[in-house]
Amino acid sequence: MDEFKRIKRLPPYVFAIVNQLKMEARREGQDIIDLGMGNPDLPTPDHIVDKLVESARNPKNHRYSASKGITQLRLAITEWYKRRFDVDLDPETETVVSIGSKEGLSHLAYALVEPGDLILTPAPAYPIHPYSFILAGGDVRSIPINKDGGFFEAMEAEFRNAWPRPKILLINFPHNPTTTCTDLEFFQKIVDFAKENDVIVIHDFAYADLTFDGYNPPSFLQAKGAKDVGVEFFSLTKSYSMAGWRVGFCCGNKELVGALTTIKSYLDYGMFQPIQIASIIALRGPQECVGEIAGVYQHRRDVLIEGLKKAGWVIEPPKATMFVWAEIPEPFKKMGSLEFTKFLLKTAGVVVSPGIGFGPAGEGFVRFALVENEHRIRQAVRGIKKALNK
Numbered sequence: 001m002d003e004f005k006r007i008k009r010l011p012p013y014v015f016a017i018v019n020q021l022k023m024e025a026r027r028e029g030q031d032i033i034d035l036g037m038g039n040p041d042l043p044t045p046d047h048i049v050d051k052l053v054e055s056a057r058n059p060k061n062h063r064y065s066a067s068k069g070i071t072q073l074r075l076a077i078t079e080w081y082k083r084r085f086d087v088d089l090d091p092e093t094e095t096v097v098s099i100g101s102k103e104g105l106s107h108l109a110y111a112l113v114e115p116g117d118l119i120l121t122p123a124p125a126y127p128i129h130p131y132s133f134i135l136a137g138g139d140v141r142s143i144p145i146n147k148d149g150g151f152f153e154a155m156e157a158e159f160r161n162a163w164p165r166p167k168i169l170l171i172n173f174p175h176n177p178t179t180t181c182t183d184l185e186f187f188q189k190i191v192d193f194a195k196e197n198d199v200i201v202i203h204d205f206a207y208a209d210l211t212f213d214g215y216n217p218p219s220f221l222q223a224k225g226a227k228d229v230g231v232e233f234f235s236l237t238k239s240y241s242m243a244g245w246r247v248g249f250c251c252g253n254k255e256l257v258g259a260l261t262t263i264k265s266y267l268d269y270g271m272f273q274p275i276q277i278a279s280i281i282a283l284r285g286p287q288e289c290v291g292e293i294a295g296v297y298q299h300r301r302d303v304l305i306e307g308l309k310k311a312g313w314v315i316e317p318p319k320a321t322m323f324v325w326a327e328i329p330e331p332f333k334k335m336g337s338l339e340f341t342k343f344l345l346k347t348a349g350v351v352v353s354p355g356i357g358f359g360p361a362g363e364g365f366v367r368f369a370l371v372e373n374e375h376r377i378r379q380a381v382r383g384i385k386k387a388l389n390k
Contacts, residue, residue: 009134014357018341022351033380036351038176038322038369042241042296045289051281055274065270068261069097069249073276076283077234077249084208085219093254094227096261099271100246101206101233104260106132107267108231108250111259112200113138118166120155124355124362126176129204133168141166144361145180152189159197169194172204174217177358177367178325179318181215187223194229200256201230207321209239209290212298215319221252231256238322239290240282247271247279297322300370300377307381311388324368328355329388337363347390348383 018036025032043049055061068074074091081087089095098104105128113119113136121130123142130140141162143155159166171190173182187203194201203220211217220232231252236242250260270276304324305317315326328340335343337354344350344366353369355362372380 006135006137010131014338014354017338018345018351018354018357021342021345025345025349030349032345032349032351033372033376033383034351035368035370035372035377035380036353037371039371040238040241040243040322041371041373042293044241044245045282045286047285048240048242048278048282052274052278055277058274061273061277063273065273065276067264067268067270069095069270070273070276073097073280073283076280077251080234080283081219081221081251085222087219087221089221089251090254094257095249095251096257096264097270097276098233098248098250098260098264099268100237101204101235101248102128103246104233104248104250105129105202105204106135107263108202108256108260109133109136109138111263112136112168112256116164117168118162118164119168119170120158120166121170122151122172122175123360124177124358124365126172126204126358129170129172130359133170138168142359142361145175145178151180152186152193156193159193159199165197166199168200168202170202170204171220172206174207174211174318174320176206176321177323177353177355177362177365179321179323181217181319184218184222187218187220187226190220191223191225191229195225199229201226202256203230203232205232205234207238208234210294210297210322211320212294212301212317213319217320227252227254229253236279236282239293241293242279242282245275245279247275297370300372300374303374303377304368304370304381307378308384311381311385313384313388322370324370325365326368327365332388333364337366341366344384344387347387348380350380350383 074095077095078089078091081089109132115137117138119133119138119140122145145151220226231250233250235248313329332340337356341354353367355365
């Protein structure tokens, strides 16, 4: 039992500490406002749910499905890419459905990585980004990411100094947790660098639609030659508030898509078919709901940012994602992000995610998830203001 070497490579799960304290407080009867986990609270639009119910009543849909996704769903995602980004994809060779992006990323890592392979990931990072490769036996080097830019230059320097040469570069824009955004010029530089140095690129595009103030993020696949070097993951989780449905896609380079398709054929039979059918309706049906969902998050962002400003905690509003990445106020910095998180839970009744949970580069920050309604966010801000003024 002591020789589970892959498990030993994982650090203590910081978020588990916060979750335990949250549950203890709730058992004691405290009203806790949870802005920690990025678990969307908005309901899935009715027309998508209705299609699921209708499809679930058909016994033909109760059988095993296709691990790569049913044909019409793969066609729907290629249509979405063409409509949104003018990107052409072959539904047979350049698209595969995954059980959420997390499953797809993890299994792609198992398909690509051999022990000792070196992978570059942003820091701080959504945990699955580095640890999918670590679990697969690879080694990870972290590239600092911040709102002031410089990621490409830092990545280039790390690549030149590393041995063995990195095999894979994982990127994620708009970025979780820092909310950093980028442009098509950046992606073109990444593609050109990857071609020159024989690097595989994997882009996690989870927040393609949760954007604010007129910002429209580019797809990595829009860059010239992107399909020669990499793939992009997209998920219905945020855009259509379908977190529990677990529907994602890997699109782009046919060899990489083929590798994921092959490994999935051994590991799963795909999603419950009614979920796939309802996902077709999500992608092909009315799209007003996507803008409405983004609008709710933008309004919550504004309420939180304005409230914290009045409390003396000034934070730059993010242009995308469902998060606010906040530097800990100066008087509390010495506490560290985990102790500051405990402090907010105990004194304000508010749960946030400690930055250290996203790796050492996240220290000094906390992440707010915009997953409570406006009333609860205002209540959270009042509690935080009292805590900061103590």
